[in-house]
Amino acid sequence: MGNLYLIRHGQASFGAENYDVLSPIGVRQSQALGAHLAQLDLRLDRCVAGDLRRQQDTAQHALQAMHAAGVAVPAIETDAAFNEFDADGVIRALLPGLLAEEPNAREILRNGAHNRSEFQRLFAVMVQRWHAGDHADDGLETWQAFTARVQTGLQRLLDAASSGGNIAVFTSGGTIAALLHLVTQITPAQAFALNWQIINTSFSQLKFRGRDVALASFNCQAHVQLLKAPELITFR
Template identity: 65%
Template sequence: MGSIYLIRHGQASFGADDYDVLSPVGIRQAEVLGAHLAQLGTRLDRSLSGNLRRQQHTANTTLEQLRAANIDAPALEVDAAFNEFDADAVVRTLIPGMLAEEPEALHILRNGPSNRAEFQRLFAKLIGRWIAGEHDQPGLQSWQGFVEQVNGGLERLLEQADSKQNIAVFTSGGTITALLHLITGIAPAQAFELNWQIVNTSLSCLKFRGSQVSLASFNSHVHLQLLKTPELITYR
């Protein structure tokens, strides 16, 4: 059987003007991941990411660590199907319909870094509306549309894959969530409950034979845990 390693990007720049940039912690997480894979002697036949900078930076930093250990690492391929959903667009589109029941919503969203618990509560509520499909609006990618996007990327990957290949996909939490939904049949709401637990640079492993795919492991971040440095274990 072949293996697909779903790797969430390192910590991005939450609260900054440009979220799509790895923070110093995110860069360190990717370095630690690459060193850990090198120590294990992991050999990858292919590596892919979406076209987001945080995904590609994580991928290239990880692959550089493998090469530094004299382990051949494949060039990074890009497939936008593995991009994250546009969370900003979801918030902008759906927040007006929530203001009556959440009058402090705009204040919470504008001050997310200083009030992470309230931000997460509100964001989870918005995601719940999005995945329910009852608030779809023109111009906003629906949850179902996002799932179809991710499924297209998975199908392309499998069509091109050899049955014994090890393939790394550097992606995002929402994309991993969509794949969990597709592969295990778990309901979207339950999949997103798992989403909130996905650690930056964690690995989830899929096993495949032909077009048959199963989940082998989820959210492993032992490479961070071994350092006994709690600040490297992040979720955004």
């Protein structure tokens, strides 16, 4: 059987002007991941990343750490099918309908870096309404379109995979949630309940034979736990 490793990107710059940049902690997480995979002597046949900067940079730092440890690494391939859903678009589309019951929502979301728990609470409500289809048809990528995009990317990987191959996919939490939904048939709500637990640079393992895929492990974070550096365990 082959192995597909779903790796969430390192910590991005939440609250900064450009979120899509790894923070210094995100760089350290990515390097720690690569060093750990090298210690496991994991030999990757392919490495695929979405085209978001945080996904590409996480892959680059991790593979550089593997290479520095003497492990041969493949080139990074890009497939936008593994991009995250449009979180900003979800907020723009769902916020107006939330204001009647959450009059402070706009201010909380604007200053999310200083009020993370309230930001997460409101964001989770909007994501739930998004995947339930409770929003206007305003050009926002729907949950159904998002999962179809992700499924197309997964099928491309499986169709080109060799038996027993190891493939790393550097992606995002929402994309991993969509893959869990597709592979295990859990509901979108259950998939996002798991999504909120995925730490930066954790990896989940799928086993595959042909197009048959099964979940083997979820949200592995040994690479940061073994360092005994709690600051490297982040969720956003």
